[in-house]
Amino acid sequence: MILLFDISLQLNGFPIKKAKTELDKIVRFSEKEFASFLESKKTEIVDFHLKNNPFYKGLAGNATAQNWENLPVLNKQNLQKPLEERLSKGYSKKNVYLNKTSGSSGTPFVFAKDKYSHALTWASNIMRFGWFGINFNHSYQARFYGIPMDFIGYQKERFKDFLTHRYRFPVFDLSNEVLEKFLQKFKTKKFDYLNGYTSSIVLFAKFLEQKNIILNEICPTIKACFVTSEMLFEMDKKLLEKQFGIPIISEYGASELDLIAFENPQGEWQVNAETLFVEILDENNNPVPNGTEGKIVITSLFNKANPFIRYEIGDIGILDEKSTPQKPILKKLIGRTNDVAILPSGKKSPGLTFYYVTKSIIEDDGNVKEFIIKQTKLDTFEIEYIAEKELISAQIEKIKDAIDLYLEPNLNFIFSKKIKIDRNKSGKLKQFSSLL
Known part of the structure; x- marks a missing residue:
């Protein structure tokens, strides 16, 4: 051979x-x-x-x-x-x-x-x-x-x-x-x-x-x-x-x-x-x-x-x-190390904690195909996701409750449904990123 x-x-x-x-x-x-x-x-x-x-x-x-x-x-x-x-x-x-x-x-x-x-x-x-x-x-x-x-x-x-x-x-x-x-x-x-x-x-x-x-x-x-x-x-x-x-x-x-x-x-x-x-x-x-x-x-x-x-x-x-x-x-x-979320209380948390907590709820019914989380302000996170149908308020509440529990309360979330999520030049998906 x-x-x-x-x-x-x-x-x-x-x-x-x-x-x-x-x-x-x-x-x-x-x-x-x-x-x-x-x-x-x-x-x-x-x-x-x-x-x-x-x-x-x-x-x-x-x-x-x-x-x-x-x-x-x-x-x-x-x-x-x-x-x-x-x-x-x-x-x-x-x-x-x-x-x-x-x-x-x-x-x-x-x-x-x-x-x-x-x-x-x-x-x-x-x-x-x-x-x-x-x-x-x-x-x-x-x-x-x-x-x-x-x-x-x-x-x-x-x-x-x-x-x-x-x-x-x-x-x-x-x-x-x-x-x-x-x-x-x-x-x-x-x-x-x-x-x-x-x-x-x-x-x-x-x-x-x-x-x-x-x-x-x-x-x-x-x-x-x-x-x-x-x-x-x-x-x-x-x-x-x-x-x-x-x-x-x-x-x-x-x-x-x-x-x-x-x-x-x-x-x-x-x-x-x-x-x-x-x-x-x-x-x-x-x-x-x-x-x-x-x-x-x-x-x-x-x-x-x-x-x-x-x-x-x-x-x-x-x-x-x-x-x-x-x-x-x-x-x-x-x-x-560079994907760490810094929270209003001063607590530092690996960004993947957000991803993991959200993931366990968001994918329960197989509706959401992919999502990423971006920290845009100290207390604000944007979740972009691809799904057949938009997330309902009960799911959003569930995510907020879980994040209160695992991270800290009073954080704001903006959910936006997308047709496509951008990958980087090599084709990787950056699951969490902090824009701070």
């Missing part, structure tokens, strides 16, 4: 064979071997950037890997400088993998990975999808994603889809007519798995529920569904399991880093400890004990082109008490 996926990586200068061999070795380490691997990689990557990256040296000053806690915690604003100023010696735009972050956090920037580090990212993806019997060289993917709309970008992405054995369902228009076309494709193509944005895949499942269709009955080849980039709530997971008839797996990643956590076959969110070092820190950048929430801060152990050392990704999470350095488990991902 032609290993088209591996070959296309090799041809683009990403040494996938070497990366797979190294990853395989890391995975087989004993606990003791892993501990010394982790310490040596942390020291090696910091020393490398202190010697070869003036940008990082300027931020780190006299701090060294030996005093890990004294190394600066980088954020996205630190990295919003021209890439040329951030590249290590020996790297240029010509000999690295270049991309830009999605900007879902509101602060996009261009980043680089050296080619070996990017090959390791792919080796890590291949291994994790392999846990569920998916092989990128021959498994056929139904991809629910955005796509560039300019001609060259569009053709390039379609060609990439061909090489990587996937069929793309663009998520910018998810009206019933479009979802009906999606459904026909599942009847005629032998897909092995779905992969894509949570909100779009959930919407497709709701469409199937309306039509009383179970996906793996009309597409018997389908084995698993992987959702990414947006929160998957428990009730949505149940809906997906029911309407698709296959395992639903959550992944959590960042384009500038790697897959950060991936649900393993035991249902745990296993953190990628092979290519990343993940810390949970408090507001003063001190480590918190496992089981306590804090900022997620990540070090890329292999990327020599661009320093991602103690990089604050902008998310809040909790590591499970049973985590070990070799197998950290992400107990909970609470949401993005």
